[in-house]
Amino acid sequence: NAGVTQTPKFRVLKTGQSMTLLCAQDMNHEYMYWYRQDPGMGLRLIHYSVGEGTTAKGEVPDGYNVSRLKKQNFLLGLESAAPSQTSVYFCASRTSGPYEQYFGPGTRLTVT
Amino acid sequence: AQTVTQSQPEMSVQEAETVTLSCTYDTSENNYYLFWYKQPPSRQMILVIRQEAYKQQNATENRFSVNFQKAAKSFSLKISDSQLGDTAMYFCAFMKAAGNKLTFGGGTRVLVKP
Numbered sequence: 093n094a095g096v097t098q099t100p101k102f103r104v105l106k107t108g109q110s111m112t113l114l115c116a117q118d119m120n121h122e123y124m125y126w127y128r129q130d131p132g133m134g135l136r137l138i139h140y141s142v143g144e145g146t147t148a149k150g151e152v153p154d155g156y157n158v159s160r161l162k163k164q165n166f167l168l169g170l171e172s173a174a175p176s177q178t179s180v181y182f183c184a185s186r187t188s189g190p191y192e193q194y195f196g197p198g199t200r201l202t203v204t
Numbered sequence: 205a206q207t208v209t210q211s212q213p214e215m216s217v218q219e220a221e222t223v224t225l226s227c228t229y230d231t232s233e234n235n236y237y238l239f240w241y242k243q244p245p246s247r248q249m250i251l252v253i254r255q256e257a258y259k260q261q262n263a264t265e266n267r268f269s270v271n272f273q274k275a276a277k278s279f280s281l282k283i284s285d286s287q288l289g290d291t292a293m294y295f296c297a298f299m300k301a302a303g304n305k306l307t308f309g310g311g312t313r314v315l316v317k318p
Contacts, residue, residue, distance in 0.1 A: 123304060134208075134295050134308035135249075142304055150305065182249065192239065193306060195249035 094118055096196035098183050104202045105173040113168040113199050115183030122188045124166040126150075126158060128179040129198075135182060141166055173203045206231045208298050208309035216315040217286045224271075225281045225312045227296030235301035238272065238279045243311075244292040252294070255279065257301070286316045 099114045115124065122143050127135040127150075137150030141160040155177060157169045166185075170177060180200050184193040207230045217223035229238070240252040255263045255272050262270050267287075271280045283290055296309040 125305075132213075132310075134310045135306075136308070137305055140304060148304075180247065184249075192251040192254060193249075198247045 096183055096185055096194050098181075098196040098199050100199060101197065102200050104204065105170075106204055107174060109173050110169070110171050111173065111201075112170075113181055113183075113201075115166045115168070115185075115196060116164055117166075117183075117185040117194070118164060119185060119187075119194065120163070121185035121194070122163075123186045123193075124160065125184040125193065126156070126166065126168045127182045127184065128152065128177075129182060130179050138168065138181075173201075175203045177201065178203045206233075206298050206300070206307045208296050208307050210294075210296055210309035210312050212312045213310075214313040214315070216317055217283075219286055219288060219316055219318050221286055222282060222284050223286055223314060225283075225294055225296075225314070227279045227281070227309055229277050229279065229296070229298050229309075231277070231298065231300075233300050236303075237299045237301065238270075239297040239299070239306070240268070240270070240279075240281045241295045241297060241308075242290075242292045243295065244289075249295075253281065283314070288316050288318060290314060291316045 096117045125140040126138040139158040144163040159167045183196040186193045236257045238255045242250045253265045267284045293311045295311045297306045
């Protein structure tokens, strides 16, 4: 049972490049989330999903897209990276009850 | 929209002593859940403790306990017998009972000194 995994762990992009971050969970959780964490700040919700095939916007969705084609995977895409998207990105998942979110180890993204 | 405020950016405590972290929140909801998460230097987010708003009894998990004051919208975390491994960022978070999303505070950095 690996829990929540994120790929890659680190990435450096040039402005304008695109990339996809992959989140995978093996706990059969319905809900999945993408957050960003900037230095000295808490986590801010980018997008989330309440089940396979669904997505919804969070607090800071601009510049990101997501897809949940399979229940266990939640992809976060940056179509044209900007320096303002330099951050640490966390994925999380949880069951349908009001229970804790289980977090992945994070991806550190730098956009130059 | 809900907001969560942690007014202490950083705190230090001697090993074996007690430290209390404050958290206040703003909501019009009556049913909700509150959480404290720990983020050590490894960056992994770890749930420390959870409180259901409908429960009057304060939650306790080993050396961690909360003081939940619903009327005051306050949710403080007490770490007793602090250990070096408690050094981390601590985040307070809120979720509506019928909601899907966590709202996080800005965090408090705790440094445990030997």
